[in-house]
Each structure stands twice: as C-alpha cells, then as structure tokens.
Amino acid sequence: MEVAAGGGCGAGPPLLLSDSEQQCYSELFARCAGASSGGPGPGPPEATRVAPGTATAAAGPVADLFRASQLPPETLHQITELCGAKRVGYFGPTQFYIALKLIAAAQSGLPVRTESIKCELPLPRFGMAKSDGEMRFGNPAELHGKKVQIPYLPTEKNSLKRMDDEDKQQESQSPTMSPLASPPSSPPHYQRVSLSHGYSKLRSGTEQMHPAPYETRQPIGQPEGSSSEGPGVKPLHRQASLIRSFSVERELQDNNSNYPDEPWRITEEQREYYVNQFRSLQPDPSSFISGSVAKNFFTKSKLSIPELSYIWELSDADCDGALTLPEFCAAFHLIVARKNGYPLPEGLPPTLQPEYLQAAFPKSKWECTIFDSYSESMPANQQPCDLNRMEKTSVKDMADFPVPTQDVTTGDDKQALNSTANEPSPKDVAEDTASKDCNSLKARPRSRSYSSTSIEETMKRGENPPTPPPRPQKTHSRASSLDLNKVFQPSVPAANSGLLPPPPALPPRPCPTQSEPVSEADLHPQLNRAPSQAAESSPKKDAPHAQPPSKPIRRKFRPENQTMESQESAAAVGGAASAAMVKPHPTVQKQSSKQKKAIQTAIRKNKEANAVLARLNSELQQQLKEVHQERIALENQLEQLRPVTVL
C-alpha cells in the first residue's frame, strides 16, 4: 500500500496511510483522474506537461473536491502549496494523497503542515456526500473547470515560474520526489541537500514558500508542540535505533524525514562538541558566558551580524545578555544549521528550548558527576572537600585550564576536573575534554593535595603535612650546609608558583590520611608522564580550537578523528584519574614542568610559524625580483622600438 503511495519515489515513503485511507484516497484519485480524462480541456495547461504514464488529476475536479471539504480557501491554497501540486503543476498521486491527508488534518483542527500528515487522522470529510461529489465529477467538468481556472490562474503563474527553476532539477528526479521536496520545512531540505541538485536554487525556490507555512506555524505554537509530539513518539522508535539523527554532512535523509524537527535536534556528538566549546569559553558548566565573549566567539562563524543577532534573540530565552549552557548549545546549533543552509526558524524549535535541552541531555548529570567525584574523594579527604566546595563557589571565573594560578583557583580546577574525569571514561571524548583532562588532572590533584595539606595544617592533624612550611625554616635554621640550601633553591623556582613545600620534600609527604598514596605516588609520576606527553600534543590542539569555529563541519570530523587519538589518552587519563583521586603532590613539580612544556610547545609552534612565514616571504621576494627583471626587459624593448616610431 505504501509502495503504491510512494509511486516512483526512491527515498522511502513519506506518507503512512492506513488501509482505509489508502482505499479512500485511491478511490478519490481515480475519480478525479477519470473525470479529467473524461472531461474536456479545462484542465490546466500544466497537465500537458505531465510525464506520460503517470496518472494525474486535473485541477478542476480536484479543486471541486477540495472545496467540498468545506475548508476556507486560504487553507486550501496552503494545502495545494504544501502538497506540491503547484510546484510541479499537476496533481500526481503523491501530491493528491498528501493533499487529502492535509485536508483531513485541517478538518481535525491540526495546523496545515507536513508534520500533521504523519499522524493517524480520520478520513477527510467532504461536504457534499461522496455520491454528490461523484455526480459532480460526472457533470460537465467544463463549468467547474472554468470556475476553477480563475483561482488557479495566479497559482499557475507561480507554478510556471517554479517549473522553470525546478524542472531542471526535477527532471532527473522522479516526479513523485517533488512532494518530498516541496513542503518547505526542514526535512525536505535533507532530500534536496543529499541529492545536491542546484542546491542554492532549490533553497531560493523554497524560501519563497516559507512565509505561508511559517505564518501558520507562529500562532499555533501550542498545538504544534502537541501534534509534533504525537508523530514524534512513533518515529522515535526508529530514531532510537539510528546513530545520528542530525547529519550535518548531509547523509541520512530517509530517517530525518520522519521527524520534522530533526534538524533542530541535537545529537549526542554535537552535544559533546558544544559542551566542549562552552568549556573552552567558560570552564564552569553551570555558569554563564557573557555577551561579549559569546559575540566574539560566534562572530568567528562568519555569519552576518543580523543573522547572529537573530540567533541570539532566539536562543537567549531569558534575555539577560548571557548564555547558559543549554542556551549556548541552542545558539551553536542554530549557527551550525544556518551555515549548512537551513533557514532560521521563526521561533525557537521545541527541541532547542533550554528546558528541553536540560531534560534531554542532563546538565544535571554533570552536577551529579561533580557530586559523585566528591563522594569518591570523600573517603580520602572529608574536610578538604568542604573547603573545596567553598573554593568552588568562590571561584567561578578561572580563565585558562592549563595555567592554574594555584591556591584558590586550583580548587575550581579540581571541581571541573572531577566532573570531566568521570565523563571521559564512560563516553568517547572529544579531544578537547581529553586534553583538558590531561592538563587539569595534573592541576587538580596537585591543588587538592595542596589544599588538603593546608587544611590539615589548620585542622592540626599533627602528622607530616604541617611540616612542610616549617621545613624551609628548618633549612634556614640549619643554615650550616649551603648545599642543602642550594638544593632547595633551584627547586623552589621550579615550583614556580610560590608554593611553600619545596619539591624535593614532597615525595616523602603523602596525603595525611592515607598511606596508600605512597605507593601510588610511584605509579603516578609514570602515569603523569604519559598524559604529559599527551598534554604536549594537546596544546597544539588547543590552538586550532582558538581558530574560528567557522568550520563546524570540519570540526565535527576532527573530534571524530581525534576520538581515536584521545581514546588512548583517555585511557591514560582514566588511569591517572583513579590514581589522582587520592593524590599526593609530586605533581606540583610536574605542574611547573608541565607549564614549562606548554610554554616550550608554544615557542616551538611560533618558531615553526615563523619559519613558514619567512619562507613565504623569501619566495615572494624572489617573485618580485623576477617581475622587476621582466619589467626592465620590456622597457628596454620599448625603447628600442621607440626610435623607429619617432623617426
């Protein structure tokens, strides 16, 4: 049955018709088609353009039938637009079926949109009893045909124009493909996009049609939500089995046509990506991105300012000039969609609403992970955790991950670390989180240990921790051996951050409540070395991140490519994370060395860039010289010729 409805349609049936619907529609279609063949010429001229072999219903009896449905004429116009008859200029079987379904939808009070036809609907009712309709059809269709001609004239003109545009593309497609293409909502864009036929032309063609359905969309926000939920539930089963419902790379069109809001749905992978970008701007996932920061970031996407302004308007739901994480994701998603050619919606789609995003992709999950990590670390350091929380609340605006500025800020690091440390292990990690994990892992455990020791100083555990601050004094007090001082001094600058405990003294100083960490401390440096190497590569990756996210498509590939790389580092990270949980602090030293390495890599990069530019410069100079020489040669020739002309 569906096959029949699909006709020659190759990409999967867009329509789901029940048995009764199928029967009814085919009957009606036969009647209309039969009437057209029986009736004389008043069928619109487009009928002649119909590809031979496909049955079409002439506009006369079809218009008749539609009017019999007792819908207002504007609705009927919309329906004819939506079903694509105007587009192709004739009522083929698919168009007809879609139109009938839309009529049924309109009659049951649903808005006239393509989504309405996805759900189960009663059969469309036609004002005159069917028998009357039949009689009407049987009647000389001329009269009706002529009456109908007039309202269809303007539409004919449009369809004429559209035929010029669309014909070229649609000739290669089967005619029944057009209804899929015609409804000017987003899913058909997939069809077109995937077919990659004169993409810009198609887009311009559909954009003309946008105002009409969008107008119906706007006032009907509520029923739209409910009606799209209905069809959404059914196709969701399908979607669940699909990996990616929204494919920026223009794959997967057949899945997407089922759920109309698909382009506005954020997939897991995209979500990860957006979250990472958010973190790159603002480490705390529960806090805001200010307007200016967001502006700079989004301006890199190279969209025009009015469009960005509009996207902001859509996504900043509370109009506070700052973006929370769900708002940011929505904005990013809209930007990505726009860059891939989707027209911006009139209102924020339901799948991009902040509440929806928070529910669907639990941001609360992160907070749970934060608490989870806290609970894990609880056995290690009970009181320090409280202090850490206080630190976390006090410090929200840490700018850069790999450069924790000690003390309080590292507390924030720690919290963010714990949240991300738990995330990578279960999921595939985009490079960003992996790199940040590497960096922050080292940062946080060190900081934690540091703060824990400081706390314990105050708490007066009376064990090793209190000793470090006095130690330097001890060295000073000893004062006798200059060697010892020299030993300490170089390490103190290496510590680099004003931390009191000199690095050499650190190893023998495990976390106070634990003796186990001592053994792990040995493991830790080794693990740290592995991630530190990853960290070297990661700063390089960080730099590309600073590059405009104007290439979100490529960036999506990048995370995919680099998930492989990052998985290895993630494994190391995961190992380090578990060891780092309890965290001794030889990492203070590692931290400073890591900073050094970061600086070194940055230096290296700059040198490379410098070298490249220098090479470029020299090449250009060469070219300049050559051009100069040519010019001189030409001038010489000119002079040689000149005396001839003068004479």
Next chain:
Amino acid sequence: MAVCIAVIAKENYPLYIRSTPTENELKFHYMVHTSLDVVDEKISAMGKALVDQRELYLGLLYPTEDYKVYGYVTNSKVKFVMVVDSSNTALRDNEIRSMFRKLHNSYTDVMCNPFYNPGDRIQSRAFDNMVTSMMIQVC
C-alpha cells in the same frame, strides 16, 4: 490602539519607527519629528532637578484634533514616542504607561543582545512582534 510608535535615539535620529499602514506614514513621521521639540522642552524643564527625580513617562506631549502624542524618555536619553488615535477615548493614562513600560522592557532586551550596536536601527523580530501586538490590539 497606538497608531504609530517610534524609538528615537539620543541624537534625535530614529532607531525604529512603525505606523499602521492604513494612512500615509509620512504624516506620522512628521508628527513624531515635531514632537521631539516638545520632548526636549519637557526634559530640560525637569532636568534642572536631579536626573533621578525625573520621571520617565512624560505624558501627553500635545494633542491634535485626530491624534494624541505621548512621550517617554529613558535614562539614556532614548525617547519613545507614541501616537494614539483620539477616537480611543477609553485609553487611560495607566494603559499608556503600561504600554511604554512594555516598550522599554523590549528595548532593554534588544540592548542585551551583544550583536546589537547601540545606535543601529532596531531589527529585532521580537521587538517587532511586540510593537505589532501593541498596534493592532484594538482592531
């Protein structure tokens, strides 16, 4: 209700002006323009006191036979001017005030958009929708 709504910048050029399209809009533009003088007058009169004491709502600027013109100034010297049909006798001062308040709120929402440069024309669709809703309420 409102027949014409205009947002004028501090330098007295329009950031946004919209009228119901039934009649020639030029007339409304002219009325708004002339009303700016009255606004300035009111501001300067009140402005001798501290700015804090100055009320934002200016009230009826001047009545013509067909229309009444109301004014509102923000603290950043952005002026809202509203032209109302005189036949709407039911329109009370409170309602005008509430309309201006709504305008002001929408304007601040526009300002919150980091992509909006102060001094640009207002092209926000949300602002448009709000103004449209105000203008066709009575219809």
